Amino acid sequence: MVNFGKRLMVDQVEEWKGYYINYKLMKKMLKQYVEQTQNGGKDREQVLKEFSRILDDQIERIVLFLLQQQGRLASRIEELGEQRTAILEQYDISQVSQLRDAYREVGFDLIKLLRFVDINATGVRKILKKFDKRFGYKFTDYYVTTRANHPYSQLQQVFKQVGIVAVVGALSRNLEYLQHHEGSFVSIYDHPAVTLKDPIIDQVNHAVQKLTHATNFMQFLGQHALIVQEDGQSGSEDLVDDQNYHFMSLMLNLVNTFLYMVNTYIIVPTADDYAVSLGAAATVCGIIIGSMAVAQVFSSVYFSAWSNRSYFRPLVFSSIMLFFGNLLYALAYDLNSLIVLLIGRLLCGLGSARAVNRRYISDCVPLKMRLQASAGFVSASALGMACGPALAGFLQIKFKIYSLNFNQSTLPGWVMCIAWLIYLLWLWLTFKEPEHFSKSVVNKQSSESGHQGNTNLEEGLAQPLLIGRERNQDENSEDNDDSEVASENSHEPATSIASAYRLLTPSVKAQLLIYFMLKYAMEILLSESSVVTTYYFSWSTSAVAIFLAILGLTVLPVNAIVGSYITNLFEDRQILLASEVMVLIGIITSFRFTPHYSIPQYVISALITFVFAEVLEGVNLSLLSRVMSSRLSRGTYNGGLLSTEAGTLARVIADATITAAGYLGTDLLLNVTLLPPLVICIASIAATLYTYNTLY
Incomplete structure (x- = not known):
């Protein structure tokens, strides 16, 4: 891990040396x-x-140097624009390539x-x-409040680059x-579908997005997976080349x-009926659903x-565990x-291989495809969340084979049992173990912030941008360069939950x-x-299944809106x-x-809660990736694992709350179970306000 002071010395442009932040001086003054x-x-x-x-x-x-450089670039583009006009007038095709190279130099x-x-x-x-x-968490709050919100803010010039974006x-x-038309001079807006991208444009856009945190749907969706995206890696340095990449293995991970x-969700509409058929209270469904999450606490590690x-x-072990788990559920x-x-x-729950799924994408998918694979991971989670209850709604049949009963309670287990058996055979026949297992790969790419982090939709779906290694190690490091020559231990990842907890700041x-x-x-x-x-409301199992499926189907559209528009406006x-x-x-x-409790009240309030929880999850993990120490971006006990454990623990406690509240009677169940999230939500808003200006 290279600390920021060393990175500044290596990466700075020599002729601009006097215009960079004097980080060494600032640290020295701080020490004094x-x-x-x-x-x-x-x-x-x-x-x-x-x-x-x-x-x-x-x-x-x-800022003053930045404005000077922006002006120079703008002048060069203006001069090239005059040359382009002359070429148009003369229709001199031979000069197009030369002009394009000049634009690339500007790029x-x-x-x-x-x-x-x-x-x-x-x-x-x-x-x-x-x-x-x-000095305590006061200076950032004061500085951001007084500088960032001022109408003449120079701080905003550094973080929100309107001038550069115009260039x-x-x-x-x-x-x-110039690239697409090669002298045909037809407007690019006439044929947007076939517009070609110049590599320099891709690099420029990537740099702008990194600088301004601008995002799109694919990035926003991919961030939910908390899968490492190497920002500074070139194609030649990518640890996974196209020859070693195996598409079918990726598909097996997504399946x-x-x-x-x-x-996870196929049993939700029928768990209460299953509990009653076994002589338990309907609210024991909380324990039935939550027991899977209890096991996930261990399986993620x-x-x-x-x-x-x-x-x-x-993956084989996961499939076997899930096969037998569903078999027991059905029997x-x-x-x-x-x-x-x-x-x-x-x-x-012990068969939850989501950590493996994330890790495979991070380690075994080429860099240029990793964003799409990460988005595919989250999309598969969202689709599974919607399909689970919907499938349960279709399984409203009853029959018997020998002494085995097949009904709405047992069919989810039998269906998933068969599905995992087919998957296991497919996995055994077609999966290809990657060839690049080496210590260097493990060390470099297992900044496993998302490898086990955030358990997906249930524990990680709502969340905007992939965690970048460079952002993690530079923006979020608080311990990397506490001295000019930091000890090696200061760069080591946390080795236990306790040591990880000690690295948590109020913002985290x-x-x-x-x-x-x-x-x-x-x-x-x-x-x-x-x-x-x-x-x-006396809803049938099918009605509940449809309702839950509709909630699940809101995930991708909501993330499309937030990722493409909202995060770029606020x-x-x-x-x-x-x-x-x-x-x-x-x-x-x-x-x-x-x-009188009405259906419109329940449905509307449920949609508000679920949809905005999705939005909240996205920006929450985005901010978490920026405010946590770089030491929490690597190793087993990383920030991703902490978020996973926090989410899984929340699910376990919530499901236990439902079962416990059931002893007070079904009439009180709704209000009693809503009290804890109400109190915790108010506390989280207070915590956000307390740390608001440190989230900059």
């Missing part, structure tokens, strides 16, 4: 201020004002300027975090125009993802460790045993609390839906706070305030 405050020479308020002026000077120098200089802005923006973020670490637009339009999500050595063997009816049913669900803790809250609220909504709707922290408020409104409107 620490000593002065400890010795009583200066109070913290005085230090805050003085350090602010020093940082102001640094930012002003960066390379533009990328150089974008990297200049990026490294300085990273330096500003890091020095703010370093100050907070030394990017002019360059892209002209370069695409595993899909089937597991189907397996051992599957992640196992994937260091193999992908094939853990529990004829054995009249709730214990057998719960053991079956525990085995299903707030994001984990938010993740816990949204998972709790979603699990309460989904798991008790069958009991609540049956009691109040800051992540603004979307985060607004989504929390909407989830709170959804929870409040879900309460039964009068004896």
Whole structure:
């Protein structure tokens, strides 16, 4: 791991050396201020004002130089535009290639300027975090509040580049125009479907998106997977080449993802009826559904460790566990045993190979395809979440073969049992173990922030951009360069849950609390839906299945809207706070305030809660990836695992709450189970407001 000070020395443009942030000086001044405050020479308020002026000077120098360079690039593009006009008038095809090369030269200089802005923006973020670490979490809050929101903000010039984006637009339009038409001079807007991309345009756009956090649907969706995306890696450096990439193995990983999500949600509409048929209360459905999540707490860890050595063997083990788990679930009816049913669900949870699925995409899919594969992972999760309840709705039949009963309660188990058996045979015959298992690959690409992190839709679906290694190690590092020569231990990943917890800042803790809250609220909504709707509205199993399927189908459209538009109009922290408020409104409107509880009230409140929880999950994981220490982006006990455990724990507690509340009577079930998420949601909003300006 290269700390920021070393990266600044290596990556800076020599002729621009005097215009970068003087990070070494800032650290030295910070150290002096620490000593002065400890010795009583200066109070913290005085230090805050003085350090602010020093940082102001640094930012002003960066911004003025940036404006100069923008002007030069704009002038060059204007001159090239005049040449392009002359070529049009003369219809001189021979000069088109030369002109295109000139535009590309501007493109390379533009990328150089974008990297200049990026490294300085990273330096500003890091020095703010370093100050907070030394003096308490006050300086970033003060500095961002007073500088970023001022009408003459120079800080915004570093982080929100309107001027540079305008230059990017002019360059892209002209370069695409010349490349595609080769002198035909037909407007590119006439044939958008066949417009070709120049590699320099792709590099420019990537640099702009990294700098401004601009995103699109594919990136927003891919971020939900928390799969590492190497920002600074060139094609030649990609550890996975096209020859070693095996498409069928990727498909098997995605099918595993899909089937597991189907397996998770296929029992939700009928779990209460199954519990009653075995002599238990309907609210025991909470324990039935939650037992799978209990086992996932452990499986996420051992599957992640196992994937260091193999992908094939853990996938085989996963399929076998899920086969037997569903078999026991189906046989529990004829054995009249709730214990057998719960053991079956525990085995299903122990077969959760989502850590392997993520790890395979990160390690074994070429860089140029990783974004699509990550989005495919999340799409498979979303589709499985919708298909599970929908499939349960179709299984409303009853028959008997010998002494085995097949009905709406047991058929989900039998169907999934057959599905996993077919999958196991397909896996055995066609999966190809990657050839590049080596220590270097494991060390480089297992910054496993998402390898086990965030368990998917249930634990990771709502979330915008892939975690970039460069962003993790530069923007989010708080411990990398505490001294000029940091010890090796300061770069090591956390080795236990306890050591990982010690690395959590208030900002990270707030994001984990938010993740816990949204998972709790979603699990309460989904798991008790069958009991609540049956009691109040007399809904059939098919009606419940349709309702849950509709909720699941909102995932991709909502993420398309948020990823393509909302995240480009507002800051992540603004979307985060607004989504929390909407989830709170959804929870409040879900309460039964009068004896008559109507279907419109329940459906509308459920949609508000579920949809905005999806939005919240996306921006929550995006911010989590930026505020956590780089030491939490690697190793087994990483930020992804912490978020997974937080989400899984929330689901377990929520399902246990449903069963416990059932003892008070079904009439009180709804209001009693909504009280904890209401309180936690209010607490998460307070935590967000407390850390709001550190989420910059």
